[in-house]
Amino acid sequence: MPARWMGSEGFFIPHGKEQLRSRKYLVCQVKRPAEEMPKVQSEKRKVANRHNPLHVDILGQAGVHTPETAHVFQKKGKNAKESKLTDPADDGFEPDEADGVVPQRLSKKILRLVEEQQHDRENGRSGGGSDSDGDLGSEDVSEPSDAEDVDADGFVVIDGEADEEDELYLKRVQQRQGAAAAAAPTLADFILAKLREKEERAGGGEEPVEAEDDPSALPPKVVEVYTAMGPFLQKYRSGRMPKAFKVLPRLQRWEEVLLLTEPQSWSKQAMFEATKIFSSNLSSAGAQRFLCLVLLPAVRDDIANNKKLNYHLYQALKKALFKPAAFFKGIFLPLALEGCSNREAIIVGSVVAKVSIPVLHGAAALMRLALVPPSQWLPAVSVLMGILINKKYSLPVKAVQACVSHFHRFTEKADVLPVSWHQALLVFVQRYKFCLSDNERSLLKEVLRVHFHEKIGPEIRRELLAKNAALVLQQQQALLEQHDQAKAAGADVEMDS
Structure with missing residues (x-):
């Protein structure tokens, strides 16, 4: 049977009428010596099941790490990277062993989350969505939130x-x-x-216009x-x-x-x-x-x-x-x-x-409330003033002066003032006592002589008499520096003499 030589590899491809008619090609290889034959490296094919057992799939979907479901969580190569990018439920944590032991990184994360939840529970807080989402909130608020x-x-x-x-x-x-x-x-x-x-602008001399003909x-x-x-x-x-x-x-x-x-x-x-x-x-x-x-x-x-x-x-x-x-x-x-x-x-x-x-809005509202005269004053004014003062704003000097003037104007009022007024004065003195000048402190002491509450009055007086520790230390340091300078000047005079 005629054949054709296909190079140095030793292949013969026979061709004839029968082979061409049946379109079958026979490839023959010339045997070589054993030392020249290359070693065939073939991997054993791993025969995988068509599907996992039902209990393995259920445990794997539930995230339970067991020796049987270990292969579900252990992903390697390109497929693992793709699944990590596409699967939002994948945390990026894998079990250390096939026996389902929680890795160290994941255990630290769990402990941190537990501590945060415990801290929130102790403070009476709970997480919520931002107020700036969408149209100032969610579309449906039929259920009260935990806030x-x-x-x-x-x-x-x-x-x-x-x-x-x-x-x-x-x-x-x-x-x-x-x-x-x-x-x-x-x-x-x-x-x-x-x-x-609109009617006054239109004028009173014209005839009334019917509703159907009225352009407005x-x-x-x-x-x-x-x-x-x-x-x-x-x-x-x-x-x-x-x-x-x-x-x-x-x-x-x-x-x-x-x-x-x-x-x-x-x-x-x-x-x-x-x-x-x-x-x-x-x-x-x-x-x-x-x-x-x-x-x-x-x-x-x-x-x-x-x-x-x-x-x-x-x-x-x-x-x-x-x-x-x-x-x-x-x-x-x-x-x-x-x-x-x-x-x-x-x-x-x-x-x-x-x-x-914002501070400026709160300060402006506080100044407006402070301008209320004693004749128009109501307890609600002091309640709202106390709430704004208790926000601990860094108020402008004008706002602090307006509050002092507001409380000092009540020296002319002989009526017994309710508790809310004394509470507002106490909160103001507690928050801004170090912002008050000596003159403003004396004005508030004068207010205490006229309107003194048996329980709140002593607290207000104690706050007014308190001194800023940092200011006292600064004054003491200044006195020590002056004393050292005077002492050094006296020593120079003695040396010259």
């Missing part, structure tokens, strides 16, 4: 309690004022005032949509808000459109969602109007009816602090200056105490 103490009825539990003496003082002031006390403005009052301004009237479609949204907001509990409601802050006349939804009848959850939307999308002035005309009346009504504040309204107050200037001008200062109860001041003040606020 606040909530009772079975869904009300936030506040540590402070209103003092009976402060409540009696507030009742006496309200009876003295009688009907002269002005009611808090509402959204309807604000809109009516704006309409009156809202379109009928807008009135229909937002009027129908009112019942939905009354029953809202969780989920997404309508898109028509989310675009409300972008409208030029959003106050008039918002009135169509009847904000006074919204559910607590709807009020929380609305506060997030309006606080994040409105300007500082617009957010101030919303907080003052919508959120503040809802908060005060809930406290008056239940003697507590609903969890969702409490969270709405915290979200309102996204714009500190709007919060202080729309909720904090109106609440203090319009005459609120101590319970309202304690609840709203607890929000300020828990949330971080």
Whole structure:
């Protein structure tokens, strides 16, 4: 059979009609001597099972390290790197041995996490999401978080309690004022005032314009949509808000459109969602109007009816602090200056105490409260002042001077002051005693001679008499240096003589 030589390797490839017809090729190798034959290195093929036993898969998925599941966790080569990048559940820790012993790195991590959880449990804290995520929070807040103490009825539990003496003082002031006390403005009052301004600008000599022909009237479609949204907001509990409601802050006349939804009848959850939307999308002035005309009346009504504040309204107050200037001008200062109860001041003040606020906003609010004259003073003013002072801001000199003047003005008032006033004075002296000059200390001592509390007065006096240890040490060092200089000068004079 004819064949063809294929080089020095000793291969013959026969070719003929039969082989070409059947397309079969026969490769023959010429035998060589044993010393020239290369050694064939063949690996034994590892026969693997088509699948693992069921109990091995179950234990492997559960993360249980056993000798049988060791191969599940031991990955080598390129596949191990890829799985480490793609598998989010992979911690990067592998067992040291196939017997399931926890490695040292993993045991240290577990111990550290246990210590952190124990520390959080002792301090009464728990982890939570950031307030700046998305639209100022999560979409659904139907379940109370662990950050606040909530009772079975869904009300936030506040540590402070209103003092009976402060409540009696507030009742006496309200009876003295009688009907002269002005009611808090509402959204309807604000809109009516704006309409009156438009009518006055238009002039009184023209004929009245019908509602259909009035260019300032809202379109009928807008009135229909937002009027129908009112019942939905009354029953809202969780989920997404309508898109028509989310675009409300972008409208030029959003106050008039918002009135169509009847904000006074919204559910607590709807009020929380609305506060997030309006606080994040409105300007500082617009957010101030919303907080003052919508959120503040809802908060005060809930406290008056239940003697507590609903969890969702409490969270709405915290979200309102996204714009500190709007919060202080729309909720904090109106609440203090319009005459609120101590319970309202304690609840709203607890929000300020828990949330971080810029120093300048806190100092400006404290100065505004310090300007309240004794004739218009209420116990809630001192409660809110004490909360701001207790945040331990590095206050400007003007703010400290304003607080000293505020307390000194009460020397002209002969009435017996409630406990909240003395507590605010004590907190101020404790926090800023080293920032007071000798003249300011003497003014506060004069206040103590007029208004002295049997339990709090001695503490205030002790704080006023305290001296700064660092300042005393500095003065002593200065005296020693002067003494050494004088002694050295005397020695020089003796040597010259």
